[in-house]
Amino acid sequence: MTGLLRGRNFLPLRDMKPSYDVVIIGGGVQGLSTAYYLAAHHGIKNIAVLERAYIGAGASGRNTQVVRSNYNTPETIPFYKESLQMYSTLAQELDFNLMFSNQGEIDLVHTDDSWRVENDKCLLNQRMGVNTRMLTPSEILEVCPHIDLSGGGKLPVIGASYHPPCSFVRHDSVVWGYASAAARLGVHIHEQTRVTGIETDGGTCRGVVTDRGPIAAGAVLSAVAGWSSEVAAMAGLKLPIVTHPLQAFVTEPVKPVISGLVCSFDAMLYISQTQRGELLAGAEILPYNTYSSRSGFDFIAECAARALMFLPLMGKARLMRQWTGLCDMTPDSSPILGESEVERFFLSAGMGTWGFKTAPVAGRSMAEHIATGKVPTVMKPFLPGRFRSDRMVPDAASAGTH
Amino acid sequence: MGLRIPCPHCGLREYSEFGFGGEVRELESPDLERDFERVYLNDNAPGPQLERWFHAYGCRRWFTITRDTVTNQIVDSTESA
Numbered sequence: 001m002t003g004l005l006r007g008r009n010f011l012p013l014r015d016m017k018p019s020y021d022v023v024i025i026g027g028g029v030q031g032l033s034t035a036y037y038l039a040a041h042h043g044i045k046n047i048a049v050l051e052r053a054y055i056g057a058g059a060s061g062r063n064t065q066v067v068r069s070n071y072n073t074p075e076t077i078p079f080y081k082e083s084l085q086m087y088s089t090l091a092q093e094l095d096f097n098l099m100f101s102n103q104g105e106i107d108l109v110h111t112d113d114s115w116r117v118e119n120d121k122c123l124l125n126q127r128m129g130v131n132t133r134m135l136t137p138s139e140i141l142e143v144c145p146h147i148d149l150s151g152g153g154k155l156p157v158i159g160a161s162y163h164p165p166c167s168f169v170r171h172d173s174v175v176w177g178y179a180s181a182a183a184r185l186g187v188h189i190h191e192q193t194r195v196t197g198i199e200t201d202g203g204t205c206r207g208v209v210t211d212r213g214p215i216a217a218g219a220v221l222s223a224v225a226g227w228s229s230e231v232a233a234m235a236g237l238k239l240p241i242v243t244h245p246l247q248a249f250v251t252e253p254v255k256p257v258i259s260g261l262v263c264s265f266d267a268m269l270y271i272s273q274t275q276r277g278e279l280l281a282g283a284e285i286l287p288y289n290t291y292s293s294r295s296g297f298d299f300i301a302e303c304a305a306r307a308l309m310f311l312p313l314m315g316k317a318r319l320m321r322q323w324t325g326l327c328d329m330t331p332d333s334s335p336i337l338g339e340s341e342v343e344r345f346f347l348s349a350g351m352g353t354w355g356f357k358t359a360p361v362a363g364r365s366m367a368e369h370i371a372t373g374k375v376p377t378v379m380k381p382f383l384p385g386r387f388r389s390d391r392m393v394p395d396a397a398s399a400g401t402h
Numbered sequence: 403m404g405l406r407i408p409c410p411h412c413g414l415r416e417y418s419e420f421g422f423g424g425e426v427r428e429l430e431s432p433d434l435e436r437d438f439e440r441v442y443l444n445d446n447a448p449g450p451q452l453e454r455w456f457h458a459y460g461c462r463r464w465f466t467i468t469r470d471t472v473t474n475q476i477v478d479s480t481e482s483a
Binding site (some may be wrong): 331 | 404405416417418422424425438439442443444445446447448451453454471472473474
């Protein structure tokens with residue numbers, strides 16, 4: 001609780017220096033966690049985080065709340081598992097209440113094909129030390145009694161995979177927690193500062209140009225979620241990324257009625273309940289790319305109809321709010337982490353619909369990468385060169401939507 | 403988001419009737435390097451974007467439009483093979 005009570009001025013206003021050891025573009029969870037681990041683990045404290053709006057204004061403040069480790073490939077499972085482990089003790093480390101709570105996740109299965117996919121996932125998860133197992137319909141009702149197993153008469157449930165370690169974290173608190181801990185270690189966080197150019201010299205990055213003047217830097221990290229292509233273009237790079245919008249909505253707060261996350265990959269739907277009591281539902285990304293974060297009624301109509309198939313009691317709750325976040329989607333639905341073709345210009349990109357879950361492990365790995373030049377083992381599969389060398393980490397089936 | 407796409411044959415229809423083909427890219431490439439770029443890399447730029455759509459629940463034809471990716475306004479629509 002001390003973090004919340006310490007007061008609101010946790011971001012000290014600093015004068016912008018003409019030069020920093022590391023400049024991080026983007027004040028979201030990825031940029032701020034990298035800044036924190038650079039300062040806390042590697043003693044690099046001469047760091048600037050440049051945010052064009054306010055911290056957490058982009059995708060970090062627009063995702064939902066889920067962190068989990070039930071992924072589908074041998075590369076992604078250890079990565080997300082480590083991230084979830086770090087999240088579970090992060091509140092103590094940052095001295096900030098992140099409202100972490102262990103909830104569990106149910107992935108509903110409707111067809112023999114999806115049963116095989118989920119069962120394979122369980123076996124791979126168990127092999128790699130992640131607790132995911134299959135449930136029968138009656139076991140589903142023991143975990144979450146309100147689910148309509150007939151799927152509204154349209155999509156009957158024949159089983160589910162269950163992932164007890166799935167947890168909820170308050171996303172804004174993660175942003176503020178990392179920001180305040182980094183600021184205490186001397187990191188400068190400059191809000192309302194837009195990067196307009198990246199200075200390169202013979203294939204090496206030398207700094208950035210901002211609307212408040214140029215800054216020289218020993219290393220520059222782009223951690224801008226949906227806008228990765230725009231920032232990379234400033235350094236003359238083209239990325240394997242397309243920006244798609246993802247929407248979600250919450251109802252008015254009600255008493256606790258569902259435990260954990262309930263989702264269906266066949267219906268492309270997920271429902272959970274926030275710790276304030278709101279029922280939160282979302283679906284897949286829109287099929288076309290856009291930088292517009294306007295929300296639409298067609299999404300609410302479609303998503304609410306799907307939600308009511310499995311959770312009819314939601315029909316009594318009034319809809320309160322909807323929002324849209326921008327996701328930079330990669331061809332393989334895995335993040336892009338590491339030094340780019342421009343030396344000393346690092347990418348924390350391709351954060352799609354899975355970036356929030358990776359924040360602690362991606363930030364810690366990226367910090368080590370920038371500080372020492374080494375590539376930590378968990379980060380190795382996600383280097384930017386993997387598309388050229390045909391070493392993709394295809395994980396769309398488990399990384400999508402939530 | 404209520405996006406409506408002007409099909410050159412069927413008129414203005416909801417985007418859900420269409421398949422999105424992404425930004426227009428080269429159909430052939432002279433070497434492996436350009437092939438890699440053609441398959442994997444995207445401009446993904448804010449502003450006007452030349453892009454392909456397929457009217458799956460309509461005339462079932464491909465066409466090309468120019469859409470502003472910041473405002474979603476459609477600037478131009480043409481028929482194409």
